[in-house]
Amino acid sequence: MGGQPERRTQTPLAIRVEGCARTFPDGVRALDRVDLDIRAGETLALLGPSGCGKTTLLRLIAGLDHPDPGGRILFDGEDVTALPIERRRVGMVFQSYALFPNMSVAANVAYGLKIQGMAPDMRRARVTEMLEMMRIAPLADRAIDQLSGGQRQRVALARAIAPRPRLLLLDEPLTALDAKLRDALRVEIDQLLRALGTTALYVTHDQAEAMALGDRVVVMTHGRIAQIGTPYEIYHRPAGRFVADFVGLMNRIRGTLSGDGVRCPGGIVPLAAAGPSHRPAGARRPGDGAPVEIQFRPEDAVVAAPGQGHVRGTVTASFFLGDRVRILVEGVGTTPLTVETGGRIDPLTDATLAAGAPIELRIQSAPLAPEGEA
Template sequence: MSAEAGHGASVRIEACGKTFVDGTRALEPATLDIARGETLVLLGPSGCGKTTMLRIIAGLEAPDPGGRVLFDSKDMTAVPIERRNVGMVFQSYALFPNMTVADNIGYGLKIRGMPDKERAARVAELVALTNISGLENRRIDQLSGGQRQRVALARAVAIRPGILLLDEPLTALDAALRDRLRGELNRLLRALGITTIYVTHDQSEAMELGDRVVVMQKGTIAQIGTPREIYFTPRSRFVAEFIGAANIVEAAIEDGHLVLPGGRQPVHCDGDMSAAVAMIRPETIRVAAAKDASLSGTIDSVSFIGDRQRLVVSGASNRLLTVDAPNTVQARPGERIGLSISPDAVRLLPPEY
């Protein structure tokens, strides 16, 4: 465990909205509390307001009148970015090409007047922590994308910031490298213990890195929760469909059952409900023998997706469900299939959706 563990500031954004000079409303007034040492992920599509919120926290944008930003209960709204003690990593990394790796990492320490010996020790500590030993004297243009990402992170945390802000730092990398570095970044954030706010449009990054995830939609907060809460208990159709694969089913309810083209599915619901929009995750549906099946249908297609296969199953003339089944299940297009779904796996969404 690094000596940094447990280092971090609490953050509160209070009624922070953002309207640009051309009248564009980028962010509706939002209030959000982030605990010391927490990794909070701001997740959403392009234009949802997540980067605007990050920039307000950093001090790169001012909130609309009435909004406040507090670090450890201290009002920082009017404090410039250089006095907020935040570290930042951008998608472009913004490294200095004319400096070595070591000089890049130690740059913030140098301008703060840290003595050479102490600065060298801090750089060495971070080089080891980020697994870039041996690269200290290389120029930035001699590094791979993954190595540059590590240097940018080391530079951001060198000054021991109270808050680390990351704006889509893995987006520019290829898929395989992105997956590997996501795991490394998760390890580093846990070891450092710095309060971290991470912006991404990638749901996999959000699920793996976040203690909590804030799903944003059109400048508003759609839902806040742990990755498990967001995935299994979405509060809206937007969240359900944005986070992972989801079957969204609109159906009548009769005697505690969803009436579907392939049968009747038991659900937990209020007694007076007559219709609902339901979400069912593909991996929660089980292929079952006819005697154990609550639904049945015809396999339209089978797609191999690595550790499982994805079946599209239709009932009557309508598409019924997408099902993720083990590769051991024998499934061919045109065959009849039985399906079983636990009532606990059916999430009824609010009626306004």
């Protein structure tokens, strides 16, 4: 963020999680056996709803918690499973920030350096460098309870980075902030992580955050990993119903295979639209009349002029969202569809988008899956 970029003094760390499960004393299994590789220097986003085990996984890697017997955590091949967090040389940003209320901003940032035994003048220089990088230098002598949420966030980041950790762990760092601030800080954190080049693990339940920050995204549910992939893969080639629905909105139309298209109550969606790459690898093409399901994202359908669309339906409602218009459509499949379209349309005055109006859609990209799967 601002200032000069951080010098790379650490060769990035590669992390391996081997067969790590975690069962709490009350019998709740927070994490099923998980295997995961974090590549040196990458930012890995752990994404999932609350209770999916993402924070547990983070705490295992941090050393704040220990896996059930059999699980191992390796840092660059070295087994650190038994090491407590204070001996793992990681930096961590907590959801509640965990800033020490008995110390000033500068003292908070200096805390880790002091423990490393850094000489006082070097320490001061490093603290100043950190505060300037985070653009909070004027706050150095403030007490923690005099800071706003965004300022606390910056102090927490500065404190975690100051001792040059081998790995940066961020546990929902933006959750406590309001939407505008969250967006601004997300951009800054992204720049910071790129500049540092440190391996980073970023836990969040916000898919936009995970997509924007992660080189790769790990989607988790019920203590398991549902999918690992780049943000693009996660969004456009979701590995299952859960991922498809958790990351963005997914429309589904059930129908039967019929020649080169899929027949559904609203018409026929041509199979060419589905594109060959979207067929599940190795799956045989089912024969005519087989029940199948088409999936597509709201932005993959466009409103077509009368007679030009693949399918016909009825508008049930439409909402002006500023940068786009969201239209709910009924009658194409058995469940309502959500379609988004850009452009300067005012659904309040445009009769074609009024509730009850007929509408035709062209579906541009439609992953195909046998019914009941994906």
